[in-house]
Amino acid sequence: MLSRVNKTHDVTLWKKLHSLTRKSLSTTTLLRQEAPPSSQEHLSGTSSFKTVSFLSTDEKHHKTKKSVVILGSGWGAISFLKNIDATKYDVSIISPRNYFLFTPLLPSTPAGTVDEKSIIEPVINFASKKKGSITYIEAEAKAINPDRNTVTVDSMTTVATLKAKDSSSHDSVAGLKRAEPFEVKYDYLITAVGAEPNTFGVKGVEEYGHFLKEIPNSLEIRRKFAENIEKANLLPKGDPERKRLLSIVVVGGGPTGVETAGELQDYVSQDLKKFLPSLAEEVQIHLVEALPVVLNMFEKKLSSYAQSVLEKTTIKLHLKTAVGKVEKDHLIAKTKKPDGTVEEQKIGYGTLIWATGNKARPVVTDLFTKIPEQNQSTRALNVNQFLQVKGSKNIFAIGDNAFCGLPPTAQVAHQQAEYLCKNFDKMEKIDGFHNTLLKKTEKFDLPFEENGFKPFNYIHLGALAYLGSERAIANITYGKRSFYTGGGLITFYVWRILYLSMILSARSRFKVISDWLKLTFFKRDFFKGL
């Protein structure tokens, strides 16, 4: 078992998915689609909203199941979806992104090492494999309203209720308008919306730089770099503009930054060099990090090794360096010298990748203001040991939008989701638990304590990072016990095998294996705009 410490990179060895064949698909996922849900007017303050309940007519008449609404489609949300017992709860999932993204391999995609489609899996594919009924709403949650237990949803793109074949109830009420805001009621809310990239107030980043958080970012980075190569190729060697176009600046020395720099360097030295060697020689990748080390979540031995590997390539490391300002074609970097002085330098770039860290999303910061106990929160929702959002009885937060003293990593999100699903199983088994909890007006964690629920206990499974040039570092642990600490070529294969095992869907695993196998024989697929 293994994992790593970074918001988008940290992962854990999930239970092996049984592989999925066409046959099993046709027998287990013959699901029905329902027309959109019934709706009723709901007055909220000055504005009028429709409140909808995603229950069938049948269910409305004999309602016993509590509704659980999940926000998000990342590690926390999808791990929760996979583990929640949908025969005991009415489960809905709301997310504007209709697929899960295997974030640990995102740095491999701009260079074309792994295809973007290989690391995503549609939400409906996870939902359709579950027993019971799941409703997926493709929409962004704009606000959480704890006063009336609803989520405000804007501009729904689509909605699908996936229901096991043996389930008989159907609803055929006419639909909601696409652009009409409405509210979804919940008994329990699981907020797992993650976080968004943080520019830390540096101007020009959003305008001129690229984040690497989502699939479209990867496509943009590849398009930009490909166009810059073309433009540079029309200029004579030594031209300053050619030099600028061929400069890539990666800001952030965490796993995302290091891996992206390493992957792009691999593309340049393994592929581009084959057909445009003099141009490949002139590509300069800069890696800018404010701390004195890269990959500071690893132990000193490994981060030093990482640094030495990076220095052997042509990647230029700028440590203890902060970015002051970003302009259209250059940025100002301030490096702290050993004597305490600060040296300012101008670094020209053709492509700027910003991978420094994340901040809370608006739907989360909005909730900070609505729950008095969260008024002091800034980065994420404070949760208690049962992952209840402090100050709420029926809102739970997991993953990067929850704060409980752990790093914002995929393995934390995943373990939290699994823990919470176990609690939901137990909640269902205890007579009257739901009523006790949902009617409480204070001491919201008391029902959990009184019924002997165990607090969430995180087991750190380690960390992994790819450095480029087929070198990786890994530290595999189980809590405080360390099983493997290494760096190099063998660790690179360890890295590959562990990542494969962590992928949440068999289809995605198949595609990543194909991509890596292809790379053994052929160059990367580096197509501008594809």
Add this chain to the structure above:
Amino acid sequence: MLSRVNKTHDVTLWKKLHSLTRKSLSTTTLLRQEAPPSSQEHLSGTSSFKTVSFLSTDEKHHKTKKSVVILGSGWGAISFLKNIDATKYDVSIISPRNYFLFTPLLPSTPAGTVDEKSIIEPVINFASKKKGSITYIEAEAKAINPDRNTVTVDSMTTVATLKAKDSSSHDSVAGLKRAEPFEVKYDYLITAVGAEPNTFGVKGVEEYGHFLKEIPNSLEIRRKFAENIEKANLLPKGDPERKRLLSIVVVGGGPTGVETAGELQDYVSQDLKKFLPSLAEEVQIHLVEALPVVLNMFEKKLSSYAQSVLEKTTIKLHLKTAVGKVEKDHLIAKTKKPDGTVEEQKIGYGTLIWATGNKARPVVTDLFTKIPEQNQSTRALNVNQFLQVKGSKNIFAIGDNAFCGLPPTAQVAHQQAEYLCKNFDKMEKIDGFHNTLLKKTEKFDLPFEENGFKPFNYIHLGALAYLGSERAIANITYGKRSFYTGGGLITFYVWRILYLSMILSARSRFKVISDWLKLTFFKRDFFKGL
């Protein structure tokens, strides 16, 4: 050996490519990149152009090699590039599309059966495998100027000269501006620019419909259909707008139209049905053909079989039906009844795919006006038995932009390219041939006849088409001898194996195999906008 009769579908069994390993790449394709070519002012009529010659300084001083400029990057152009001896000619290739597209599998891509990236291969990958020096100019040829043996090129995106490592000469003249028009000189020009989709004057097609000729078309069709599914899913069953959104009209009953309809129907009945069954039931695909049969290039037995397969699916065939007008959400179809009357009907659509045929590109129609012997040409350049453009001594045309009484198919283009390369080999071996030909002022084909060049002889290798539901038809011939005529499941596997063998690059073949293998276990990758 086998092939088929359609502009984008006809193919032939190419000589097996020796498979390419990373090792062989690094030893055979270590190539150098050159800065852009030298340029000199050239006055052309009232406008001033730069004329460039893609020769190194060394080559300019001791020039003996004739320059061959290829226009295009399709079947004709790439087959010519692969076969021409670049140690004997200075070869340049000009095309705005920097990759070859394996057109026979394009109908498989909108449905996600095969990935778009799997059926394309960069021009530079073909160029870099050749001995000798190849210059690739990523730009559109705007005009051919037979009076001064140049091609006018507008807005060059990039240029790369790929040169074998042992070649020593280099040029380091400063570059041309991206947006500056310039002219490229040639001794011989091979025009293989293909054709563009033809709306046959039907209004509204370009505005509301999608062609299926290039990779971006495939992405657009998938995005459109995915969005329509989402919109339809918000509407109640039976809603007329839902019905319209779920209607796909394919115009054109040739292989492109039939295969696209079949592939989309496969997606609907095999994948969409799994998670949105009631919606999948309402999808209606229409196939509109003006002739009384689909796939009319096949013998009666096979086209009848094709028709029976299509009729067994839910695809609705409209034969003897012409499209009169295309509006935003419907089209007017006119069907000729057995009694000779014409019935008009309105067919609503959410997605319209137009696959009826092609017409000449502007650079070709412009040339019609410049060569007196071509003034009467409309569809393509008339060529003689040596593939010389009639009225020109040093312009050759192959593929869809050439007319010699053969259908505009990939197998014709490929055979023409191979034939022409053999002639170019021979031209080089005959003392003084180039001088004799290039100094001629009339009877341009005489040097070919006098030197015993054989006329182009086309060998028809048959035809193939996929019908959907894992059924295909095939007619495999060698000229007039027929080896295999069949339709059904076995023919579907024959179809797959033959297509694989026709793919021009090992990388592309690897990726198509992966895609098909993936489909055995998983659903299609049907991602909106990816």
